Amino acid sequence: MATAGISNKGLAARFHVDRSTVSRWRHDHNLPDRALVEQIDTALGIGGHLVRAWQVQTTGSVLADWRKSEPELDRAARVIEMLSPNYVPGLLQCRVYVEHVLRECVYPGDDDDIRREVTRKSGRYPTLRATSNALVVAVFPVVGLLGVPTHVRVVQVHHLVKAIDDGRLIVHLLPENTMATTVAPLTIYHLADGGTAAIGDGVSGMLDYSTPGKLPLMVERMKRALGWALPPDQSRTLMEGMIH
Numbered sequence: 001m002a003t004a005g006i007s008n009k010g011l012a013a014r015f016h017v018d019r020s021t022v023s024r025w026r027h028d029h030n031l032p033d034r035a036l037v038e039q040i041d042t043a044l045g046i047g048g049h050l051v052r053a054w055q056v057q058t059t060g061s062v063l064a065d066w067r068k069s070e071p072e073l074d075r076a077a078r079v080i081e082m083l084s085p086n087y088v089p090g091l092l093q094c095r096v097y098v099e100h101v102l103r104e105c106v107y108p109g110d111d112d113d114i115r116r117e118v119t120r121k122s123g124r125y126p127t128l129r130a131t132s133n134a135l136v137v138a139v140f141p142v143v144g145l146l147g148v149p150t151h152v153r154v155v156q157v158h159h160l161v162k163a164i165d166d167g168r169l170i171v172h173l174l175p176e177n178t179m180a181t182t183v184a185p186l187t188i189y190h191l192a193d194g195g196t197a198a199i200g201d202g203v204s205g206m207l208d209y210s211t212p213g214k215l216p217l218m219v220e221r222m223k224r225a226l227g228w229a230l231p232p233d234q235s236r237t238l239m240e241g242m243i244h
Contacts, residue, residue: 015039015040069206070206073187073197073199074091074128074131077191077192078132078134078190078192079134079136079137080128080134080136080137080188081136081138081139081190082136082137082139082140082187082188083139083181083222083225084138084140085141085182085185086144086180088138088140088144088145088156089138089140089185089187091187092125092136092138092160092163094155094156095118096151096156097148097152097155098117098122100148102114125163133168135170136170138171138172139172139225139229141174141180145157145239145242154242157242158243161239170232171232171236171239172229172230172231172232172235174228174230178228180225181224181228182200182225184201186198186199186222187199187201188219188222197210198214198219200218
């Protein structure tokens with residue numbers, strides 16, 4: 001465990017432990033608990049780097065278990081990048097769009113189940129705005145709008161344009177016949193504490209790609225998709241043309 005060049009004696013004195021304990025930390029023979037790591041990180045003023053290193057060493061992921069949920073990640077984010085291969089990303093779906101997608105995908109539930117899921121999904125973006133107010137960058141194919149009924153498309157486009165005008169959403173549309181670089185939705189969270197997390201939306205639930213081996217690959221996939229997508233002004237013009 002790296003400790004910013006502070007001597008074993010200095011750390012031992014500062015945090016009331018034996019020098020032999022600090023030596024074991026440094027050689028990764030033993031690790032302090034998370035609470036103490038957070039204290040050391042704060043005392044050294046290294047912006048969460050030590051906490052993230054501890055998290056990777058203990059679990060293989062930069063994310064603590066309690067953060068592996070959409071609400072927790074939304075609250076912890078300053079920027080959220082979303083890449084969807086088929087639809088408007090879930091965070092940005094309005095009520096009629098959510099219901100259309102659920103019914104098209106034959107959601108396993110009755111009408112009450114669908115209504116609850118519509119309320120949950122469509123309420124996520126307003127909750128985000130009320131908490132972290134993170135900037136959202138969304139990349140998705142134009143067919144995500146063209147492939148739905150006209151009345152659904154109109155409401156969804158108005159929903160997106162309003163969010164763009166509020167200044168906290170940037171949309172990049174992928175032209176037709178352009179690959180999205182992923183077969184399932186991918187979200188990159190740039191966290192307020194300086195960390196980065198990558199989450200996939202799999203059939204069985206949330207997939208954590210926030211490991212040292214996978215995270216750079218996911219970030220690169222997002223960058224490639226952004227490179228292939230239309231710039232924001234062209235994307236907006238294209239969206240507005242769908243409803244006029």
